[in-house]
Amino acid sequence: MATPTAPVSPPPPPRTPAAPVWPASTRDVPGGGGLAVGGVPLGEIADRFGTPVYVMDEDEVRSRARAWRAALPGADVAYAGKAFLSRAMIRWIEAEGLSLDVCSAGELELAAHSGFPAERIVLHGNAKSPDDVRAALRLGVGRIVIDGTGEIARLAALVPPGARQRVLLRVVPGVSAGAHAAVRTGVEGQKFGVPVAGGEAEEAVERLLGQPRLELAGLHCHLGSQIAGLGPYVTAVRRLVPLLARIRDRHGVTFPELDLGGGFAIAYREGDPAVDPGTYAERIGSELDLQCARFGLPRPRLTVEPGRWIAGPAGVALYRVLSVKTTAGRTFVAVDGGMSDNPRPALYGVRYTVRLAGRASAAPGRSVTVVGRHCEAGDVLAEDVELPGDLRPGDVLAVPAAGAYHLSMASAYNLVGRPPVAAVTGGRARLLVRRETLDDLRSREVGE
Numbered sequence: 001m002a003t004p005t006a007p008v009s010p011p012p013p014p015r016t017p018a019a020p021v022w023p024a025s026t027r028d029v030p031g032g033g034g035l036a037v038g039g040v041p042l043g044e045i046a047d048r049f050g051t052p053v054y055v056m057d058e059d060e061v062r063s064r065a066r067a068w069r070a071a072l073p074g075a076d077v078a079y080a081g082k083a084f085l086s087r088a089m090i091r092w093i094e095a096e097g098l099s100l101d102v103c104s105a106g107e108l109e110l111a112a113h114s115g116f117p118a119e120r121i122v123l124h125g126n127a128k129s130p131d132d133v134r135a136a137l138r139l140g141v142g143r144i145v146i147d148g149t150g151e152i153a154r155l156a157a158l159v160p161p162g163a164r165q166r167v168l169l170r171v172v173p174g175v176s177a178g179a180h181a182a183v184r185t186g187v188e189g190q191k192f193g194v195p196v197a198g199g200e201a202e203e204a205v206e207r208l209l210g211q212p213r214l215e216l217a218g219l220h221c222h223l224g225s226q227i228a229g230l231g232p233y234v235t236a237v238r239r240l241v242p243l244l245a246r247i248r249d250r251h252g253v254t255f256p257e258l259d260l261g262g263g264f265a266i267a268y269r270e271g272d273p274a275v276d277p278g279t280y281a282e283r284i285g286s287e288l289d290l291q292c293a294r295f296g297l298p299r300p301r302l303t304v305e306p307g308r309w310i311a312g313p314a315g316v317a318l319y320r321v322l323s324v325k326t327t328a329g330r331t332f333v334a335v336d337g338g339m340s341d342n343p344r345p346a347l348y349g350v351r352y353t354v355r356l357a358g359r360a361s362a363a364p365g366r367s368v369t370v371v372g373r374h375c376e377a378g379d380v381l382a383e384d385v386e387l388p389g390d391l392r393p394g395d396v397l398a399v400p401a402a403g404a405y406h407l408s409m410a411s412a413y414n415l416v417g418r419p420p421v422a423a424v425t426g427g428r429a430r431l432l433v434r435r436e437t438l439d440d441l442r443s444r445e446v447g448e
């Protein structure tokens with residue numbers, strides 16, 4: 001009788017390596033002083049600028065920007081400003097040689113007034129307002145991404161006679177990817193782009209090619225956000241290159257550019273996978289070569305649009321503990337910020353890790369839930385995290401991976417005012433953006 005063999009399970013898919021959650025400059029302060037980032041003790045930052053406060057590690061931002069440029073020589077790396085934008089951030093991105101993706105006249109004007117070259121700016125938006133488009137044309141942005149067929153004639157009509165605006169067409173390749181349904185933009189049935197399936201994209205290309213004031217330079221797609229694997233990007237290339245070939249066959253046009261968007265995952269908690277730019281470059285680059293060779297197309301210049309990957313891990317949010325309360329067997333540590341400065345837990349169910357930052361503690365840890373100060377039970381930052389048992393009001397807590405989509409999505413909920421941003425580098429901290437004060441909020445009240 002044959003010996004029964006153990007059932008053979010397929011080999012596990014290759015996992016993206018775990019990524020650091022804290023900026024590379026994070027250290028323990030000697031003598032029990034807690035944590036430091038960029039050479040500055042976080043407790044000192046909390047005392048100097050107040051809490052909540054967002055700390056951006058300038059060197060971390062710059063090295064992350066450089067990582068994408070180094071991984072993709074010759075490609076265009078456009079930082080997606082929606083993740084976090086401030087004058088300093090714009091200057092760092094400019095100095096590192098990146099382009100900038102904006103999606104409103106507000107982001108665009110801030111970039112232009114901060115000296116960012118307009119030709120390196122890409123304007124996005126599924127519903128660009130007349131102000132957005134006018135600002136883009138006045139400032140001379142390099143590319144405008146067309147999101148729908150209805151936009152084509154409207155935009156062309158605003159381009160002054162004799163001028164030509166370079167555009168890309170945002171297409172939907174039918175690829176479902178992203179950490180939450182709300183951020184999956186690569187599939188049909190959501191508001192962005194023009195589907196490849198069913199010929200809609202080809203129809204839009206035809207219309208664009210018929211507009212002498214628009215210069216269609218290529219296709220764009222953005223699959224979604226917080227995408228940890230590369231499979232979706234490979235599939236997108238496999239769908240977009242055949243579309244490029246169909247366009248070439250039908251219209252005799254070969255586009256010089258292909259923009260594959262952003263969406264690269266970062267780690268929010270220890271052990272989370274993240275995208276590695278080098279691996280992306282290798283995998284997507286070789287797929288692009290393969291598909292282009294297959295269809296006899298020259299390889300277009302690639303654009304990528306990382307937002308979160310550059311800004312997220314460079315940011316640390318600091319809060320002060322306001323209360324520690326044990327109720328019905330659970331301990332809640334409430335801090336002086338929450339869903340008004342970080343709506344991500346409430347929007348996408350994301351949970352963060354937290355550390356005591358203002359001092360060291362030898363007290364044994366206990367499991368607590370860190371909550372915000374807002375009027376909702378869902379205002380939770382971190383669930384069942386281990387923090388020292390002697391945690392008390394006044395302690396400073398630090399939340400990592402806080403540089404992207406926190407402040408840029410912050411609100412004035414409960415009229416607490418948005419936190420300031422301080423940059424750290426080389427042992428020094430400086431204020432980039434001041435706190436929104438109650439006077440700021442009251443000054444908007446102009447009627448009775």
Ligand SMILES: Cc1ncc(COP(=O)(O)O)c(C=O)c1O
Pocket residue numbers: 080082083101124222224225226261262263264305306307308309
């Ligand atoms: C068009 C476009 N490009 C780039 C990004 C940046 O995404 P992420 O911050 O996930 O890299 C976004 C947002 O998801 C986007 O909508």
Ligand SMILES: N[C@@H](CCCC[NH3+])C(=O)O
Pocket residue numbers: 082183225226344404405409
């Ligand atoms: N705001 C989302 C990502 C959406 C990206 C914008 N296209 C987040 O916090 O994860």
